[in-house]
Amino acid sequence: MSEGTLKQILLITDGCSNEGKDPVAVAAMAREQQITVNVIGILDDGQLGEQGIREVQEIAAAAGGIHQVVYSRELPKTVQMVTRQAMTQTIQQVVNKELQQILGREQSVEALPPDKRGQVVEVVEHLGETLALDVLILVDTSASMKNKIPAVKQALRDLKLSLQSRTGENRFSLWTYPYAGGYAYKHMDFSTELDALDRAFGQLTAQGTTPTGPALEEVLYYFTGLTLSKRRDDDDEGMLRRYVF
Helix, strand or coil: CCCCEEEEEEEEECCCCCCCCCHHHHHHHHHHCCCEEEEEEECHHHCCHHHHHHHHHHHHHHCCCCEEEECHHHHHHHHHHHHHHHHHHHHHHHHHHHHHHHHCCCCCHHHCCHHHHHHHHHHHHHHHHHCEEEEEEEEECCHHHHHHHHHHHHHHHHHHHHHCCCCCCEEEEEEEECECCECCEEEEEEECCHHHHHHHHCCCCCCCCCCHHHHHHHHHHHHCCCEEEEECCHHHCCCEEEEEC
8 A cells, every 4th residue: 555645524513414515425525535524423412313313324424434423422532433443444445455456356355364364454553553644624513513512622632632642644624614604614724733723622613504515515625625616606596616726
């Protein structure tokens, strides 16, 4: 496996998308760009519901990511676990793909003899600690999240601390949605300065609706380095979103 950067979007939400584009379709776009979308759904107060749980599952599945549905008190350990599991899963997928190219389409890590499988597992673990990691954190701050924001802040602090032991470079970017001036608000660009993540926490407040799809689309195009332009279009409910290099 060649050296590179593991790219993740971590979406934290407590409800169904209720405005704009289907977030599952956007998640599929992320997968095409080799960006994993991991989703944590928060159950507190029952806002998530059956439909919300299904959406959490479908977003993660479409983007090749990990999903968990938890109570806010479980967020700190869950955020760490999901991030780590997604790293391992992504590396395993790449290793399997390379094995298939070398040894044939039906080959995989599980099909190898025990001694060879153990060697591959060691390689996967090593890469999980040494590859660069970019995590774009997208937090639902709609009105129903108001009482859960402190748990989100603590979870992200713990994630920051847990990843400090890695030898690979860790970079974080923090976004929230909804945002009056668009769909998502960028609190910080990708940075290795982990203290900047702490400073951004103080800006988190809860209000408004839950445009998960449009917000996910906006951060995806930020992640891929594309620029965003907007124009009015009566054929698209008044707003056509175009992305260009």
